[in-house]
Amino acid sequence: MIKRLLSGLIVMVAVNSQARQLQEPPTQVIYRFDDHRYLELKGWDCEGELWYIDTQRGIRSEPVSQFYRIFTKKFVHPSERYITITGWGAGGFMASKDYGKTWQLVQFSPGENEPNGDNHAPYDDIISFTVVNNQGFLQTKHSLYMSSKPFDDPRVVTGGPGIPYTASDGSVGRLEPGSAGEAWGMVYMTKRALVNSIHQFKSNYQNMPDAVPKVINYTGWDHMRCDMDAGK
Numbered sequence: 001m002i003k004r005l006l007s008g009l010i011v012m013v014a015v016n017s018q019a020r021q022l023q024e025p026p027t028q029v030i031y032r033f034d035d036h037r038y039l040e041l042k043g044w045d046c047e048g049e050l051w052y053i054d055t056q057r058g059i060r061s062e063p064v065s066q067f068y069r070i071f072t073k074k075f076v077h078p079s080e081r082y083i084t085i086t087g088w089g090a091g092g093f094m095a096s097k098d099y100g101k102t103w104q105l106v107q108f109s110p111g112e113n114e115p116n117g118d119n120h121a122p123y124d125d126i127i128s129f130t131v132v133n134n135q136g137f138l139q140t141k142h143s144l145y146m147s148s149k150p151f152d153d154p155r156v157v158t159g160g161p162g163i164p165y166t167a168s169d170g171s172v173g174r175l176e177p178g179s180a181g182e183a184w185g186m187v188y189m190t191k192r193a194l195v196n197s198i199h200q201f202k203s204n205y206q207n208m209p210d211a212v213p214k215v216i217n218y219t220g221w222d223h224m225r226c227d228m229d230a231g232k
Contacts, residue, residue, distance in 0.1 A: 025231065026231030027040055028230050030226050031225070033080075037054045037055075038053055039053075040053060041070070044231065046230075047067060047069050048066060049065055050068040050085070051063075052085075057100075059099060063085055063096070064087070064094060068087055070087065070088065070225075070226050071085075072224065073127065074128035074222055074223060076215050077131045077132075078131075079133065079135070080099060081150070082095065082131065083099070083100050084106065084147070086138075088123070090120070090126055091108075092108065095147075097184075107188075108120040108187070109188065109194075113143050113190050114143065121138075121140035121142065125140045125142065130212050130215060132213050133213065134150035138188060143192070144211065144212065145188040145189060147185045148199070148205050152183055156178075156180035157177060158178070159177065162180075181198050184204050
């Protein structure tokens with residue numbers, strides 16, 4: 001009897017799997033930034049391809065080609081030029097600095113930023129992710145991670161004069177164009193990590209805030225949404 005039941009279950013799973021292979025995966029809107037910008041997820045069980053659409057600018061791009069799972073914490077994103085998207089684990093971001101046309105992988109700063117010794121927070125410790133005025137802010141229970149202000153220091157771009165500096169230990173050096181660390185918006189760091197980083201000498205890291213800036217009159221969603229039963 002048990003063997004018959006197991007055989008029946010195996011047949012049902014196989015049939016369902018074959019049916020899915022023949023059926024186009026469902027597509028659903030999982031986040032709206034405003035009335036003309038949104039994210040689409042194409043896949044079964046809320047996992048799959050992630051697409052960014054801007055109907056006003058005529059942009060349709062693919063930040064993540066497969067296995068994307070939604071970020072379930074608070075997500076507020078009025079920024080338009082600089083767009084940053086994270087997923088379930090929040091271990092890194094995909095970012096666009098050209099209104100969503102192209103995407104690059106963004107990382108956290110090195111260093112032990114969290115009590116557990118990691119450079120980024122466990123998912124359960126994340127409170128919110130906000131992207132406003134072309135700058136991103138990930139708030140956790142213990143730290144505030146943020147990207148730089150939305151420009152590159154002109155002294156370290158191609159043809160710039162470089163930046164001479166004196167570190168806190170008295171050592172002197174110079175940041176040269178092409179070897180001064182990541183471009184603007186491409187690394188998220190805490191103010192605690194900044195004091196041990198060469199980024200501290202660049203103008204786009206000066207006077208960084210201590211809290212997430214307030215967002216006023218935002219019309220988009222404040223969380224991603226996904227229907228696990230879509231297409232079934």
